[in-house]
Amino acid sequence: MPDTDTLIQHYLEGTLTNAEAEELHELLQTQPELGERLLQHFDMDAMLRATKPLVADNIIRPALVPKRRFTFATVTSVAAMAACITLLGTWLMNAALDLRPEAEETTASVAVLTRGVNLEWDSAAITPGTPLSPGWLKLRSGIAQIEFYQGARVLIEGPAELQLVSSGEATCTRGKLSAQVPPQAKGFRINTPKGSIVDLGTEFGLDVSAANEEVHVFKGEVELHQPAVMMKSLKEGQAMAIAGNTAVLTANASSFASLNEIDARSAMSQRFQFEKWLASSSKLNADAALRLRFDFQDDEGSRSLRNHAVNGGQIEDGSIVGASCTTGRWPGKRALEFRNVSDRVRLNIPGETKSLTMAVWVRVNGLDRSFNSLFMSESWGDRKVHWQITRDGKVRLGIAGSNGAHHADHDTPVFFTPERFGRWTHLAVVFDPFTKEVRHYANGELLTRSLLKDTEALKIGMAELGNWNDRRNSGGVAIRHLSGAMDEFALWDRALSDAEIATLVK
Amino acid sequence: MNTHETQAAQVFLAHHDFVRGVALKYAPWPGLMEDIAQQVFLEFMAKESQWDLSTDARPLLATMTRHIAMRQWRERTRQQPEVVQKLADHIRLLAEEREAPPRYEEEISVLRNCLQKLPEKSRELVELYYYNDISTPQIADQIRMKADTVCRALSRVREKLRECIERSTNQGGPAHA
Numbered sequence: 001m002p003d004t005d006t007l008i009q010h011y012l013e014g015t016l017t018n019a020e021a022e023e024l025h026e027l028l029q030t031q032p033e034l035g036e037r038l039l040q041h042f043d044m045d046a047m048l049r050a051t052k053p054l055v056a057d058n059i060i061r062p063a064l065v066p067k068r069r070f071t072f073a074t075v076t077s078v079a080a081m082a083a084c085i086t087l088l089g090t091w092l093m094n095a096a097l098d099l100r101p102e103a104e105e106t107t108a109s110v111a112v113l114t115r116g117v118n119l120e121w122d123s124a125a126i127t128p129g130t131p132l133s134p135g136w137l138k139l140r141s142g143i144a145q146i147e148f149y150q151g152a153r154v155l156i157e158g159p160a161e162l163q164l165v166s167s168g169e170a171t172c173t174r175g176k177l178s179a180q181v182p183p184q185a186k187g188f189r190i191n192t193p194k195g196s197i198v199d200l201g202t203e204f205g206l207d208v209s210a211a212n213e214e215v216h217v218f219k220g221e222v223e224l225h226q227p228a229v230m231m232k233s234l235k236e237g238q239a240m241a242i243a244g245n246t247a248v249l250t251a252n253a254s255s256f257a258s259l260n261e262i263d264a265r266s267a268m269s270q271r272f273q274f275e276k277w278l279a280s281s282s283k284l285n286a287d288a289a290l291r292l293r294f295d296f297q298d299d300e301g302s303r304s305l306r307n308h309a310v311n312g313g314q315i316e317d318g319s320i321v322g323a324s325c326t327t328g329r330w331p332g333k334r335a336l337e338f339r340n341v342s343d344r345v346r347l348n349i350p351g352e353t354k355s356l357t358m359a360v361w362v363r364v365n366g367l368d369r370s371f372n373s374l375f376m377s378e379s380w381g382d383r384k385v386h387w388q389i390t391r392d393g394k395v396r397l398g399i400a401g402s403n404g405a406h407h408a409d410h411d412t413p414v415f416f417t418p419e420r421f422g423r424w425t426h427l428a429v430v431f432d433p434f435t436k437e438v439r440h441y442a443n444g445e446l447l448t449r450s451l452l453k454d455t456e457a458l459k460i461g462m463a464e465l466g467n468w469n470d471r472r473n474s475g476g477v478a479i480r481h482l483s484g485a486m487d488e489f490a491l492w493d494r495a496l497s498d499a500e501i502a503t504l505v506k
Numbered sequence: 507m508n509t510h511e512t513q514a515a516q517v518f519l520a521h522h523d524f525v526r527g528v529a530l531k532y533a534p535w536p537g538l539m540e541d542i543a544q545q546v547f548l549e550f551m552a553k554e555s556q557w558d559l560s561t562d563a564r565p566l567l568a569t570m571t572r573h574i575a576m577r578q579w580r581e582r583t584r585q586q587p588e589v590v591q592k593l594a595d596h597i598r599l600l601a602e603e604r605e606a607p608p609r610y611e612e613e614i615s616v617l618r619n620c621l622q623k624l625p626e627k628s629r630e631l632v633e634l635y636y637y638n639d640i641s642t643p644q645i646a647d648q649i650r651m652k653a654d655t656v657c658r659a660l661s662r663v664r665e666k667l668r669e670c671i672e673r674s675t676n677q678g679g680p681a682h683a
Contacts, residue, residue, distance in 0.1 A: 002654055009657035011593075013642060014536050018589045025593040028600070035600040039534065042597075044664040046530055046539045047610065047617050048636045370619060390615075406675065409615065413519045436562070448520045451562045 008038055012045045107419060108133040110167040111148040117265040118142040120158065129423035137162045139175070143257050143265065151185030152199070154178070155257045165191075178205040178218075178256040194243040195226035202236075205256035213242040216251035267331070274330040284504075286310045289494035292349065294318060294465075296334045296487050300325050305336075305345060309490075318347040323466065328487030329361060329424050335487035336466070341479050344467030349460040349491070356458055357492040358387060359428040359504055364421055364484040367391050371468075371480045374427065375489070378462040378469050380407075385460055386468070387429055388480065389416055395440055395447070397429050402456055410438035412447045424487070426505045431458060432495035439498075444505030446498055465489060514554035517563045518547050524564060525571050527610030532575035534601040535582050535594060545574045613671050620670035628663045635660060 002010070007024045010016045016024065028035050109131035116128050122138035132146065139158035146154045149167035156162055160175020171191040181188045181199040188199045190206060192213050197206065202220025207213070215224060216239040224232040224242065234240055239249040285293055290309040298306055305318040320336065322343035328335035336345065358375055370391050377384035377400075386398035393416035400407045410429075428441040433455035440447040462469075466482040490504075518525075522543065529542035549570060550557075557566065583594040621629065634640045642660065646653040 003658070005661035006654045006657040009642060009660055012536050015641075016590060016593075018587050021587070021590045021593045025589070025596055028593075028596055035597075036604075038597065039601055039604065040668055041661065041664050042534050042536075042601075043530055043610070043613075044617075044668055045536070046526070047614050048632060048664070048667075049537075050526065050540070050614060051618060051621065052637045370622075406612070409612070411520075411615075413516065448516055450520055451564055 004034065008041050011038070012041065107131060109149075109419065110134055110164055111146050113144055114147050114153075115145040115262055115266050116142060117262060117269050119144055127423070131419045132164055134164050134166065137164065143262050145259075145262055148185065148188070150188065151182050152188040153180045153259075155259070155262060157257050172206060172208050174208055174210075176205070176207045176256060178258065179203065180259065181220075192242055195224060195229075197242075198223040198225060204234075205251070205253065207255070212244070214239055214249075215242060216253065216256070218251055218253050270330040271332075274333055277330075277333075281308070284490070287492065289492045290490060291315055291353075291493050292347070292489070292491040294345075294489045296328065296336055296489075298334070300334070314350055316348065318345040318465065320345050326485055328485070333487060335363070335485045337485045338466040338482040341481055342467075343481055344469075345465040346462070347465070348462050352383075352457040352459050353493040354433055354457045355493060355495040356385070356431040356460075357428065357494065357496040357501075359426065359488075359490050359496075359501070360486055361424055361426050361488040362482075362484055362486050363424050364389065364416055364482070366421055366483050367393060367416060368483050369480055371396075371478075372482050372484075373464065373466055373468045373480045374482065375491075376464050376468040376480070377460050378464065380470070383456060383459040385431075385458055385463075388468075389482075393417055395427060395429070395442070397431070397438055397440070399431070399438075399454070399458065401454065405454070408453060410440070410450045410452075412440045412442075415442055415447060428496070428501045428504065430495045430501075434495065441498075441501045444502040510559070511551065511554055513559050514551055514557060517557075517559050518550050518567075521563055521567050523611040523614055524608075525567055526614075527608030528568050528571040529575045530610060531601055531604070531608050532572050532598075533579035533582075534597050535579055538575075538578055538582060542571065542575050542578055545578065546571050549574065612675065616671045616674045617667060620667050620674065623670060624663065624666065628659075628666065631656075631659055631663060 001023050002020065004027065007016070007020055007027070010020055011024060028038070111132045113126055113128055113130045113132060119125075119127075119142040120140040122140045123136055126132070126137075137144070137146075137156070139156055139160045139162075141158040143158070144156050146156065148154070148170075152168070154162075154170070155178045157176045160177065161173045162175070162177065163171040163173070165171060168185065168187060169189045169191070173193055177190070179188065179190065179199065180203045181201055183201045186199065186201040190197045190199075192206070192208050194213050197204065197215055200221045200223065202222060203218040204222050205216040205218065207216075215222065215234065217234045217236055219236055221233060221235050224234060224240065226243065232240070232246070234248075237251050239251040240246055281295060284290065285308045287309075288311055291312045292315050293308045293312070294305040295308055296305065298304065303320045305320065307315050307317050309315070322340055323336045323338050323345065326335050326337040327333065338344070360374060362374065364372070367389060372389040372391075373386075374389065375385070375387040377386060380386070381400045383402050384400045386396070388396050388398070390396055390411070393414040394411045395415055396412075397410045398407055399410070426441075426443050430439040430441075431452070432439065433452065436452045436455060437449045438452055439449045465486060468478070468480040470477045525543050525546050526539050529539045529546075533539070533542055546567065550567065557563070579594075579598065583591050586594065621632065624632070631645075634645055635642065642656045643653045646656045
């Protein structure tokens with residue numbers, strides 16, 4: 001008869017014979033301690049199985065789709081058998097060379113929204129820096145600049161509807177656009193309801209309305225393709241209706257938005273937002289519950305961050321270690337870049353706080369470590385607070401238990417996917433003992449709320465922005481610095497409401 | 507999805523590990539946990555308009571999970587030979603009588619760190635068995651070892667991981683220490 005370990009394994013694997021089941025049952029009756037051991041193996045077995053999708057794919061939603069059991073099982077077992085030899089070869093190779101293939105992340109994006117002025121969308125709202133996947137963009141008003149991965153640069157003026165097809169193709173059903181197509185993107189194609197324009201390395205404009213469709217060539221040459229009509233070639237300075245009267249007209253560049261125009265309007269819009277932010281800062285600083293606010297607008301040479309909270313008396317300025325100055329959300333707005341293991345801002349929040357809200361504007365460049373610090377109490381234990389991002393992209397508020405009690409982690413679902421890297425994001429977290437919940441927000445919207453079992457006051461103490469210092473550890477300290485930048489951080493000793501958090505982003 | 511459906515899905519996702527923990531307690535049968543969690547998700551979403559999402563969802567999810575776990579456990583085990591059914595009954599009673607509450611939620615995040623600390627060979631074994639779905643006899647066959655040896659090796663790996671989790675949580679969790 002197999003030993004106990006093997007019996008437990010057969011139970012977990014679902015391969016117990018009747019004799020083995022009988023033997024295991026008898027052992028469980030005669031050896032009470034074996035029951036706990038078996039359950040521990042069972043729990044661990046289940047957890048290990050649950051880590052599988054995390055390794056292959058960090059998104060857990062697919063696991064919630066009802067399984068196609070037979071198809072899936074058949075496919076995986078056949079695939080497993082087929083892969084067996086390869087895997088064992090890899091196993092032996094890996095043992096010798098320590099080469100372990102990692103599951104590569106993928107993206108479906110084909111273009112990126114690089115700039116925008118006064119954007120209002122009928123489709124899902126997007127902001128500059130957003131990678132774009134194939135699908136419809138419906139712009140109600142404003143001007144958006146889109147750069148296709150193949151190299152073409154397109155300006156669309158709202159109202160407009162554009163469907164991204166691939167990194168070298170789009171369909172415009174309404175509105176005005178102008179395209180700049182460098183030689184690398186030659187062959188870039190724009191479809192319209194009545195035809196297609198294939199660019200041969202040039203600049204052109206397209207105006208699509210219900211009544212008419214016109215193409216205007218500003219530089220170079222384009223090909224005009226229509227169903228059942230011979231291809232036409234349009235040269236610099238020429239324009240033509242895509243259907244109907246096909247007389248050659250004179251191109252009119254002034255009726256289309258130009259890159260210069262978006263440059264000017266985008267600079268003006270950014271300046272306006274920056275000034276609006278400056279004007280609202282004094283009101284924010286005067287909030288009676290605001291204990292700490294860094295706006296990162298300190299002199300470039302300064303190695304400290306001034307606490308602007310009017311009522312933040314006890315909290316002194318933050319001290320910058322390592323981190324360097326960079327550009328923030330707008331030209332002229334300063335931010336602090338965290339790159340190295342040493343980079344951090346040291347500060348001290350003395351005393352206890354019954355409620356807490358923290359908010360930060362952060363640009364995450366990547367999640368290179370298991371834990372990527374936003375704001376971390378020094379060390380750990382006794383109601384200290386760790387606000388951080390996990391390697392798999394969840395935002396986490398960890399709160400230590402007091403007197404050795406177990407800690408609690410409050411996580412969001414996966415939020416930081418690679419598409420969000422490199423973009424300014426507003427994060428906020430609220431510790432609310434009255435509603436007994438922790439709430440996480442991103443860009444002003446509630447991400448998740450979770451139950452707060454222990455509402456005891458928090459004791460932040462010495463803390464760091466963008467890094468963590470484990471004072472207890474005399475040996476090596478875990479590396480948890482942020483790879484990214486921050487350009488505003490605030491902390492209140494009250495729980496802000498959903499509406500107040502949304503206002504911070506506006 | 508409308509806003510309430512989206513919120514309901516978010517609430518479930520935020521409690522996914524909690525549901526799994528409850529499922530493990532009430533249905534200690536191999537491979538059943540994910541099926542239960544899926545079913546809870548489907549039933550939770552089917553009735554989402556009835557739920558007040560501003561309140562703590564745990565009591566509701568715990569009740570739903572318990573009922574679904576019991577139902578699925580019964581369906582699964584009654585297909586088994588009588589001797590296996592008796593064993594399953596015994597193990598379920600042991601799980602229910604366990605005093606400690608499910609710690610799945612806390613432990614799953616710690617486990618991922620512990621996996622990184624495993625020796626190379628142990629990690630490879632976990633990958634083959636758990637991630638590539640290769641059975642212990644198949645692994646044994648390919649590496650010319652006895653199947654019992656592979657079973658014992660897997661058992662040791664799980665015990666090492668358990669020790670690592672205990673160590674980490676006693677120190678305040680690897681998320682923090």
